[in-house]
Structure formats: C-alpha cells, structure tokens
Amino acid sequence: MDPRRREVSARQPKGIPAGGQFAHTPHGHPAVGLRGDLHVDKEAATYFVDQVESIQHEGLKGALSAYDGKLKFTSNDGRAFEIHQDGHTDEDGNPAWAIDNHDCEDPSAATYGLRYESTTENLGEDLASAVADADAIDAFTLNAGSSRYDFRSYDIMDGEQAMSGACFGDIDEAVDLDVMFNHDTGTLSIERNGEPLTGADADEAVRDLVDSVDDEGPEGSPTGRLAWHMERSFRIAAAKDDSPAWTHKYRTAGLTWEDRNDYR
Numbered sequence: 001m002d003p004r005r006r007e008v009s010a011r012q013p014k015g016i017p018a019g020g021q022f023a024h025t026p027h028g029h030p031a032v033g034l035r036g037d038l039h040v041d042k043e044a045a046t047y048f049v050d051q052v053e054s055i056q057h058e059g060l061k062g063a064l065s066a067y068d069g070k071l072k073f074t075s076n077d078g079r080a081f082e083i084h085q086d087g088h089t090d091e092d093g094n095p096a097w098a099i100d101n102h103d104c105e106d107p108s109a110a111t112y113g114l115r116y117e118s119t120t121e122n123l124g125e126d127l128a129s130a131v132a133d134a135d136a137i138d139a140f141t142l143n144a145g146s147s148r149y150d151f152r153s154y155d156i157m158d159g160e161q162a163m164s165g166a167c168f169g170d171i172d173e174a175v176d177l178d179v180m181f182n183h184d185t186g187t188l189s190i191e192r193n194g195e196p197l198t199g200a201d202a203d204e205a206v207r208d209l210v211d212s213v214d215d216e217g218p219e220g221s222p223t224g225r226l227a228w229h230m231e232r233s234f235r236i237a238a239a240k241d242d243s244p245a246w247t248h249k250y251r252t253a254g255l256t257w258e259d260r261n262d263y264r
Contacts, residue, residue, distance in 0.1 A: 037061035037076075037242075044071055050120050051083070051097070058124040060131065061242035073127060076242050079134055081127060090119045097123055099130050114155075125158075128244040132156055132237055139233035139260040140166065141215060142226065148212040149177070156234060158246050161185070164230045168209060177205055181230040183250060188227050236260050 038059075040052055044066035051071060055064060062075040071083035079101065086098040099116040114133055118126040133155040140154045152167035162183040169176050178191040190202040197205055207222040217225040232255075238247035240257045 039063045041065045043067075051123050054120055054122070054124040055127055056124065058128040059245055060124070060128055073131075075131055077240075079131070081130055083123070083127070088117060094119070099123075099127055101130055101134050129156070129158060131242070132158075132244050132247060135237040135240060135243065135257075136164065136233050139236040139257075140229065141233060141260070142166070142210075142213055142217075142229040146209075146212045148172070149209055152176070154233070156237070156247075158244070162234070162247070162250060164234050166230060177209060179206070179226060179230070181227055181234075183231060183234060186227065186231075188223055188230075233260075 038056060038061060041064070044052055044064050048066060048071055052064060055073070060073070060075070062073055065072050065074075069084070073081045073083065075081075082100045083097055084100075085095050088096050088098070090096045097118045097120065099114075099118055101114040114130055116126045116130050136156050137154045140151075142151070146168075148171055149168040150171055152169050154164065154166045157163045157165070164181045164183065166179045166181075167176060168179075174193075176193055178194075180189045180191075181187070182189075188202075188206075190197040190205055192205060203221070203223060206226050210217070210222040210225050218228050219225075220228075234247075235250055235252045235255055236257060236259055237243060238250045239252070239255055239259075
C-alpha cells in the first residue's frame with residue numbers, strides 16, 4: 001500500500017476538530033458552476049481558491065460549499081466529505097488538509113470512517129480517491145454477515161497498478177487479516193497482523209474468512225472467490241457516472257452501480 005495515500009479507520013467514527021485559518025460562517029450564497037458538473041458556492045470560490053482549483057482538475061461531479069472555515073464536497077449520490085485543516089502539517093511545515101467521510105444512518109452509531117491527509121496541490125486527487133474508496137466499500141459484497149470476522153475497511157489506490165485492499169478482524173481473537181488485490185495481474189496477497197502469508201497458510205486464512213460469511217460467491221477456490229468479490233466491487237464503483245476518470249478503463253459492459261446489491 002502506498003504510504004502517501006490514506007489512513008482508513010476501523011469502523012469507528014472520528015470527531016471532526018475545528019481548525020483552519022478561515023472563520024467564515026455560511027451565508028447561503030448561490031452556487032457558481034466553475035467547471036463541468038462541479039457546482040461551487042460563492043464563499044468556497046472566494047476563500048478557498050487554491051483548494052477549489054485542485055478539486056476542479058479531477059472532474060468530480062457534485063457540489064462544493066464552504067462553512068465555518070471548512071469545505072464540504074457532496075457527491076451526486078449524497079455522500080458528504082468534510083475538508084478542513086486539523087492541525088497537522090506537510091513535510092515543509094505548511095498547514096495541511098484532512099478529508100473525512102462518515103456515512104451512517106445514525107451519526108452516533110459505530111460505522112466505517114475514512115480520513116485522508118492531504119496537501120493543497122494533491123487535494124483534488126485525494127478527494128477523488130476518497131470518493132472511490134467510499135463507493136467501493138458500499139459495493140463490496142463479502143461483508144454479507146460473518147459469524148467470525150468483522151469487516152473493517154476497503155480501499156482502492158491509483159498508481160502504476162490499480163490495487164484494492166480489504167481488512168477483516170477476527171471477532172474472538174486479536175487478529176487482523178489484510179487482503180490486497182492487484183486488478184492488473186489478478187493476484188491476491190494476504191497478511192495476518194502485518195505478516196505476509198503464502199501457500200497453504202494463505203489458502204487456509206482465506207478459506208476461514210470466505211466460509212464464515214453468508215454469501216459464498218462463485219464456485220472455485222476460496223482465494224478465487226475472494227478475488228471475484230474484490231474485482232467486482234471495484235468495477236461497480238468504476239461504473240458510476242462520477243467515478244474518478246482513472247477507474248474508467250476497468251468498467252465492465254452491462255455492470256452498473258445498481259448491481260452492488262446483487263449476491264448480497
């Protein structure tokens with residue numbers, strides 16, 4: 001996993017600290033469409049020019065607004081991301097940005113959470129990755145209900161090769177199982193508590209995981225079934241109209257975002 005990309009929490013909401021150098025309150029300014037289908041309100045366009053420009057370059061569709069010294073991006077399907085300065089700095093000591101997403105029906109309930117740490121020049125790229133990650137979590141079908149494992153997180157990475165990662169926690173034991181899937185080579189790598197597993201050990205770990213969930217997926221080896229789930233979720237996320245452009249080459253004809261609930 002590229003250490004520059006993200007920090008993903010384990011199904012636990014984070015508090016959103018106040019911060020940043022701006023202290024403007026929302027005034028209900030009308031939206032100003034600055035590029036394509038990204039609608040930016042006047043306050044965001046006025047006080048967050050550099051950040052807005054970085055986000056514009058990713059071609060994301062949705063709305064960008066400013067409130068209380070923060071930015072808020074809302075995707076076309078209603079998923080919200082808060083963008084703010086939380087006190088951490090980049091490698092040059094400049095104030096950096098955090099991107100937070102906490103989608104749940106009950107804000108007080110435990111749920112997955114995403115946090116990206118970013119800089120202004122990378123803000124758009126990291127926001128696009130955060131949107132793709134949140135979509136892929138919803139599309140991932142292996143968390144159909146396990147008697148043994150808790151689904152922790154799912155994330156995808158844009159680099160020289162497209163990678164998906166899923167994390168599961170053994171409910172009864174202090175064991176984390178991390179699975180990485182390379183979409184270009186179709187290969188899985190397995191780690192248990194940070195230690196790589198290979199051969200029979202990897203097969204046994206994946207078999208325990210797959211056999212503990214309600215949905216077995218296609219016939220075949222447990223490793224192949226898990227890879228099927230991961231690849232399918234990635235292609236479903238890529239099928240969305242507002243998915244990041246770099247994912248589009250992985251789209252499958254006839255597979256749509258609405259297919260995410262199939263096999264669940």
